[in-house]
Amino acid sequence: MSKVLMKGNEALGEGALIAGCRSYFGYPITPSSEIAEYMAKKLPKLGGAFVQAESEVSAINMVYGASSAGKRVMTASSGPGISLKQEGISFLAEGELPSVIVNISRGGPGLGGIQPAQSDYFQATRGGGHGDYHIMVLAPASVQDMMDFAIEGFELADRYRIPVMLMAEGTLGQMMEPIIVREPVTDFYDKSWATTGCKGREPNIINTLHLPQDEIENRNIYLANKYKEIKANEKRAETFMTEDAELVVVAFGLMFRIVKRAVIEARKQGVKVGLIRPITLWPFPDEHIKKAAETAKRFLSIEISMGQMVEDIRLAVNGKVPVDFYGRIGMTPNPEEITQQLLLVAEKEGA
Amino acid sequence: MKIVAKRPESLTETRYHYCPGCTHGIIHRVVAECMDELNIREQTIGICPVGCAVMAYKYFNCDMIEAAHGRAPAIATGLKRTQPDNVIFTYQGDGDLASIGMAEIVHASARGENITVVFVNNAIYGMTGGQMAPTTLLGQVTSTSPYGRKIEQEGYPIRMAELLAQNEGSSYISRVAVNKPANVAKAKKSLKKAFNNQINKKGFSMVEILSTCPTNWGMNPLDALEWLEDKMIPYYPLGEFKVKED
Numbered sequence: 001m002s003k004v005l006m007k008g009n010e011a012l013g014e015g016a017l018i019a020g021c022r023s024y025f026g027y028p029i030t031p032s033s034e035i036a037e038y039m040a041k042k043l044p045k046l047g048g049a050f051v052q053a054e055s056e057v058s059a060i061n062m063v064y065g066a067s068s069a070g071k072r073v074m075t076a077s078s079g080p081g082i083s084l085k086q087e088g089i090s091f092l093a094e095g096e097l098p099s100v101i102v103n104i105s106r107g108g109p110g111l112g113g114i115q116p117a118q119s120d121y122f123q124a125t126r127g128g129g130h131g132d133y134h135i136m137v138l139a140p141a142s143v144q145d146m147m148d149f150a151i152e153g154f155e156l157a158d159r160y161r162i163p164v165m166l167m168a169e170g171t172l173g174q175m176m177e178p179i180i181v182r183e184p185v186t187d188f189y190d191k192s193w194a195t196t197g198c199k200g201r202e203p204n205i206i207n208t209l210h211l212p213q214d215e216i217e218n219r220n221i222y223l224a225n226k227y228k229e230i231k232a233n234e235k236r237a238e239t240f241m242t243e244d245a246e247l248v249v250v251a252f253g254l255m256f257r258i259v260k261r262a263v264i265e266a267r268k269q270g271v272k273v274g275l276i277r278p279i280t281l282w283p284f285p286d287e288h289i290k291k292a293a294e295t296a297k298r299f300l301s302i303e304i305s306m307g308q309m310v311e312d313i314r315l316a317v318n319g320k321v322p323v324d325f326y327g328r329i330g331m332t333p334n335p336e337e338i339t340q341q342l343l344l345v346a347e348k349e350g351a
Numbered sequence: 352m353k354i355v356a357k358r359p360e361s362l363t364e365t366r367y368h369y370c371p372g373c374t375h376g377i378i379h380r381v382v383a384e385c386m387d388e389l390n391i392r393e394q395t396i397g398i399c400p401v402g403c404a405v406m407a408y409k410y411f412n413c414d415m416i417e418a419a420h421g422r423a424p425a426i427a428t429g430l431k432r433t434q435p436d437n438v439i440f441t442y443q444g445d446g447d448l449a450s451i452g453m454a455e456i457v458h459a460s461a462r463g464e465n466i467t468v469v470f471v472n473n474a475i476y477g478m479t480g481g482q483m484a485p486t487t488l489l490g491q492v493t494s495t496s497p498y499g500r501k502i503e504q505e506g507y508p509i510r511m512a513e514l515l516a517q518n519e520g521s522s523y524i525s526r527v528a529v530n531k532p533a534n535v536a537k538a539k540k541s542l543k544k545a546f547n548n549q550i551n552k553k554g555f556s557m558v559e560i561l562s563t564c565p566t567n568w569g570m571n572p573l574d575a576l577e578w579l580e581d582k583m584i585p586y587y588p589l590g591e592f593k594v595k596e597d
Contacts, residue, residue, distance in 0.1 A: 022433070023429070023432065023433050025428075025429060049429075049432035049433050051428060051429075051432060051462075053425065053428075053458075054454050054455070054457075054458035055454060057422070057425070057454075057455075058422070058425040058428075058454065058455055058458065059425075061418070061419065061422040061425035061426050061429065061455070062425050062426070062428050062429035062432075063429060064416075064418075064422070064425075064426050064429060065416070065425065065426035065427060065428060065429025065430035065431075065433075066429040066430065066432070066433040067429075068396075068416050068426070068429075068430060069396075069429075069430050069433050069434045069437075071433045073429070073433070087419060088419065088422070091419050195396050195414035195415070195416055195430075196396075196414065196434060196437065197393055197394040197395065197396065197413075197414055197434075197437050198392070198393050198412075198413055198414050199393035199394065200393075203411075203412060203413050203414050203415065204414050204415075205408045205414070205415045205416070205417070206415075206416040206417065207408055207415075207416075207417040208417060209405060209406070209417055
């Protein structure tokens, strides 16, 4: 294990290589482009495949092809590019093709801006493409997470035969931090379903077409059961000072780190505040929220958006206590600004 | 008794769903015969389109992938770059390849992807019910060009073989037809060349095959074969448009 200073996007690329990813297909977009650049530099030396596709639509379908062959494969983009990839993501989900898709997110809608944002939360967690499907979504909060979640993302993708999205704000892609370089995980995953040529077996077919009505329904029931299994096994969250908290703040990714400092400051000023960080955005860690709602008087969702995750929190709280929202977009709120908000909300509650 | 013709091993026993008089069945057969004769069935991966051949994965007796509309060349790229020893072919119609998948096919050709593209051109959208395709001829009546295709309204039909032959990355580009036995034999020869090209790692190959759609053309099968000869071939001339020298 060695400690190195790395940029978030590069740590993510290195994590993918450590996980055994040897194919990358992408299209440049700020603030994700360093991932493609990193893979373009490294993959040829490792005997891997790198193609700069003509579009995000093509890139995600190149991912489809490589994943069909059973390879560990990744693509990365940012909001507008992820929108273009949604068609392919729907096909990957239905074809049960393991893959890692990275969204180094920026503000939208439209071209939006290139400042960090979390406003692709709905798109990431609600499917985004057509049909009844989910993908797993992990939200890193540090450059270390960028590497660790890339490794973990490939494991989860193979374990459940599902596309896994890593969604990180542009800041995390662009910032540098010292990290520990991880060891690869070497679990074996059966890929006898892959299309690699039918020598010595019956032909394999990767297909997403189901014309008979019972077939399409059974297929969707099958997928729904898989999603239930993932919900039962893979909800992840980190909690901070929630045990006696009267005000529970929920924040993910970069926002979690900023809010953590604000929580420490507000505690110094006598506010009983705690913090929950969803690590998996889908499946959403609703049990952590429910548990905190047993003792908390009020929740506050803080997001770099106009309010998206707040809906998942409200669903989990189910009317038991009020859920407030505070968010900015374009501007990332700083700890002082958040501290002020915590004091304001606490005052409202009389905490 | 000497067997002179049998079902190719590279086709399954599944009965085709194609309309009477449609030439997809002939094209499937010659593709399969090429695979048999080149002994590549066990290393081949086929990629099906969206459109009439959407269920081709049921007919070819090799590993198969069903693609989204137009995306087969991108899927083929991802496959071939990670599995260079497999033989990869895409099977695409004109709506799939020349309309929604125009970017994918042009760039796969420009990159010189070492794949084989079977491009079935019947000048109309078949599966969706006879709408205008990029290859629909001038004056041709379809459900979305009900007064006949006009230059000022819909522009000109696209000649894909000529277009892709311009790309340096294209190695072998031809246009054939399957309207009569002599042409079917030429089509097979061309397809075999396209597969051999890939086996010999020469790069991108496409065979455009003029095909019939009696149902959506509103003709009986025999008239459709004549229409192909009389109307399509004059606008879409047969021949080899690119044969890259070694």
